[in-house]
Amino acid sequence: MTSDLRDLYQEQILDHSRAPRNRRIPEGANRRAEGYNPLCGDKITVHLRVEGEVVKDVGFEGTGCAISTASASMMTESLKGKTLAEAEALFGRFHDLLTGKPAAKSASPELGKLAVFSGVREFPIRVKCATLAWHTVRAAFDQKPEPVTTE
């Protein structure tokens, strides 16, 4: 396997894709949104329990490629306990990491283990896989009735 392929499919990503965390509808979920990537046909539904401005619980349903599944799984772990504003800021940093904005070349410490997605930068076509769950969760924050797409 070539090195940038190993950078993309890091062990932690493969682990989350094989055994996704929080693939469930949280009890008392009060917000949801559907996401769709027309490029590959992947669909995801994100469910949230938001109290006040805080994400108390988050889960997802749906299947996709290793990158999108691992991203959804790790996103749910990262978002729990965050305020909506903190979640937005985290997505901004995550997106910068994926799209290779110079400032993000060394992953910002707030990203924590989401930094394992840095290898996606070398695979521009897969950025949408890594961001599908995040776009969807933002739609859930706004309670958008229509499915969001990555386009």
Added chain:
Amino acid sequence: MSASGGQARAGLPISPPTAYDLDRIREEFPILKQSIHGKPLVYLDNAASTQKPRAVIGTLSRFYATEYANIHRGVHLLSELATAAYEAARGKVARFIGARDTREIVFVRGTTEGINLVAQTYGRSHVGPGDEVLLTAMEHHSNIVPWQLLCEEKDARIRVVPMSDAGELDLDAYDKLLGPRTRIVAVTHVSNALGTKNPIRLMVEMAHARGIPVLVDGAQAAAHSVVDVRELGCDFYAFSGHKVYGPSGVGALYGKLAHLEAMPPYQGGGEMIRRVSFEGTTYADPPQRFEAGTPSIAGAVGLGASIDYISNLGREAIAAHEQDLLEYAALRLGSMSGVQLIGTAREKAAVISFVIDGVHAHDVGTVLDHEGIAIRAGHHCAQPVMDRFGVPATARASFALYNTREEVDVLVRGIEKVQEMFA
């Protein structure tokens, strides 16, 4: 591949047809010498687009360097030469698909535009409220959406011929769906997602027995088998240049002359008129009526060159070679554990759609790419087909005249790597 090809081939139990000089053929396609991620390119995405032989590349270069001008209007020599080359290409297309008359060949951008042209001209003048357009469950989006646009406008409806789990059309259902309101049948010759070859001649006979015309989407068929529109009996046949080893941006629509003569124009502009005044315009005869504006002149000339190239190799020989690859690949991939073939029709073109247990097609595509193997991963612009088989996407290896059995072996090793990685 060509350097090690001969050696590896010697060890195989059955050798491919001998008269077919694969090493020499591969020499004609410069791109096949590329390395991808440090590995020799194994190009198995031919259903998406085919690579170009020197004959086509050289023709484009020569045409632009020595003969190019706009066509059908200049009195100068270059315009005459370019017009002659463009019209000669029309003749080559006509002979390539067995059309009787060059007036039956309309140059278009590709199969998609050919289908849209028929939907917007023949369709708009024949389909009305309550009428039906009959499609099949294995159509590419380009043979679905143009008809949906038409049906929305006309308050008509789409009916769909179902298919079996093997990916074969249900002809009994087809027979029943051919009804008094059916105004046209639009069916693919070969399924891009499954490889199924449809029994077009029989389907045309059944439709014609009820006075219903048939359009055939020939995008996946034209380069891989002998196409004879008179034998098929179809009313319209569309194919793309870039899928027959020619340039992108050009293709051809065949239409029976009686249809084309009765059809209103598609787009308005230069070239398609007889006389224009602000009070009104009279239109040119077919095919010019449907070729508004400056067409892809060099594209058509390049398409002519690709047709010459294919014809010289012989389409029977090409088809035999590709059937050998299909059988070999189906055997190799079909015997891998954890690999499921999607589309197992008895009559197939050299397209293998597959899914690997527990691995998404996109991950398959990315890992194979790093082995130098180009395949398609996704829904193949045929989402209804994916829905039918209950998969979000498949990986698809599609073969062409220059592919080898060794490349199938490389694919098999690549799939094994995918399985190791995601196990």
